[in-house]
Amino acid sequence: MNLKKVLSKESIVARLKAETKPAVIEELVDAIAWTGKIKNRDAALQAVLNREDKMSTGMQNGIAIPHGKTDAVEELLIAIAIKPDGVDFDAMDGQPCKIFIMTLSPENHVGPHIQFLAEISKVLGNETLREKLIQATTAEEILKILTA
């Protein structure tokens, strides 16, 4: 999958303000909502929160991949955010999460949605790249690192 085709700097937040898990999710949903591509912002938020309730998407090495399926969107929408200080996201390794990748995908649409998460998780397997991402201060810089 070509990340260049699916990522855009519009929904990248270089410095996340939120301090708690629900606030992070809300800020990420809003980072997509402002582009006008979400039909129902609250329904989208609820979908992600519901998924998170079942099992946390806080992974290892400071990465979280909150995601949800909702009819409030018509295509795969992605938000990326960085919080250098980290937020407690109930991660598998108990460490705070610093890199957040959120996807919203339509409920019954065919498309490479999980495949995107798998692809980006592969990229984030590289420790140097993770460090670079956390140090990055602008959306352009983050996009460049991820698509290099």
Place this chain on the structure above:
Amino acid sequence: MIETNNAVLHASHQVAEAATHAAAESSHSITHMMMYLVIQLAIIIIVAKIGGYLAQRFLKMPSVLGELLSGMVIGPYALGGKISLPVIGVLFTETHGFAASAELYGIATLASIILLFLAGLETDLAAFLRYSVVGSVVGLGGLLSAFIIGDLIAVLWPNDIHSFMDPAALFLGVISVATSVGITARILAEKRKMASAEGVTILAGAVFDDVFGIVALAIVMGMAKVSLSGGEVNWGEIGIIAAKAVGFFVVVTALGLIFARKITSAIKQFKSKEMIVAICFGLAMLLAGLAEMAGLAMIIGAYIMGLALSRTDLAHEIESNMQGIYNILVPIFFCVMGMMVDFSAMGAVWKFGLVYSVLAIGSKVLGCGLPAWAMRFNSRGALRIGLGMLPRGEVALIVAGIGLAAGIIDQGIFGVAIMMTVITTLLAPPLLVKSFEGGSGLRKEMAGGSEDTESIELSFPSRDITEFLLNRFIRALRAEEFYVHNLHHGKPTYQVRKDDIMFVLIEEGGTLRINTPTDHQNLVRLMLTEELLSLSDLLDATQKMEDLQGMGNDLLAGMFS
């Protein structure tokens, strides 16, 4: 005047009477012909299906082998020619020197169109293009060596074939080209080697083999037609025929791929699955007919239509809806092919058949193995690839059938083709299993990375839960635009492919196992987690269900009152 009128009346009465009589006679003969056909078909279907089942169940061989052997047993040259039934007479008999009647052969031809249409539909063009370098080198190596050796042996053997360009020699070349990768795929899946470097190379090579085998058939058909009509085939003409065949293939496939989505979205206006599937199959038959009109073979058109539709979202729908007709008609094709083996004609050619079969094995093992060895594999890996490309099957039989029907090859050569198909199909599984013993097939400097595979296993307390999760997982994979292909055998095994991603799902009792290249394990793990969560949703919902005992009581109440 009155006399004249009477004469006219009398004459017209006679004409009417004759017409009525003729109609009654012809209707009787058509009814009789159809009754004969239906009884033949009934016997073929039942015997072929049982033969296929026995081959699968007891010999652990593909069902095609059993279907083919049942045909040999019930054909006009064996039991079928000796059994006589009341009213219809001899059960299977030669018609104009051909083992099947025109009607029966017509149904077998329809089955071959279905077979190749579905083969085209199942082709993963993207994966083929992705592995095109190593796959095409291996595929091309096997294709050239199998073709040249297959053709040359016909020329060198003491018989009446003396030229490399003799249509019969060309056919013997083409027959030994097409690999039937289904058998290999099953073994790779069982040995958990589908995602190995050898496995991926074999599968990509086999796609190449299929596509270019069909193109080679188109060229040979063109050359044979010129030759049969008394013309001399010179190199200039071969160039023209090849350009025409390749041109037809490339242009029609390109047009198909470009317009497939437009065509399917137009067909989708009918909003009925049955209509969509039927129209797509109609288009496949139309293209098959056009291919024949263009001087190529019908199966080429059917394959191209399948290939064009394989990239659309209807591919799976068509495939699953055609499965029923496939299961019934395709065994008829293989059985009829078996029926055509004339054992008395084989007497003179069995030695040739044996040599042809041995060389068909050697040509693929060396033709595919050497390029593989030259590229990145060690001798062990090269042998595995060569053996993986060994089995020939349905395409070889179809090509042989076309050659026999067109009068290009005789009964003896046809029998040789069947013999080679049976021998390669029987030999490939044990040899391939043996070859996969031992270490990596990659050269030391190339090893690592591409061959690393991960086996993810999930165990559940019951088979029902495993099946539920497997079905959910398959549905999720299709929603992610993966091609999920059932490898059709005893234990449920699926091959999952999309672009360069390929992994295998196996369900064994209460265990679901996924063999995936390490590179793609994240995808598998993420998707499985999502589906596991849906399982927990279901369990929660079940617990919230009202009193099950009460529901059961309501259902059964009054049953015995």
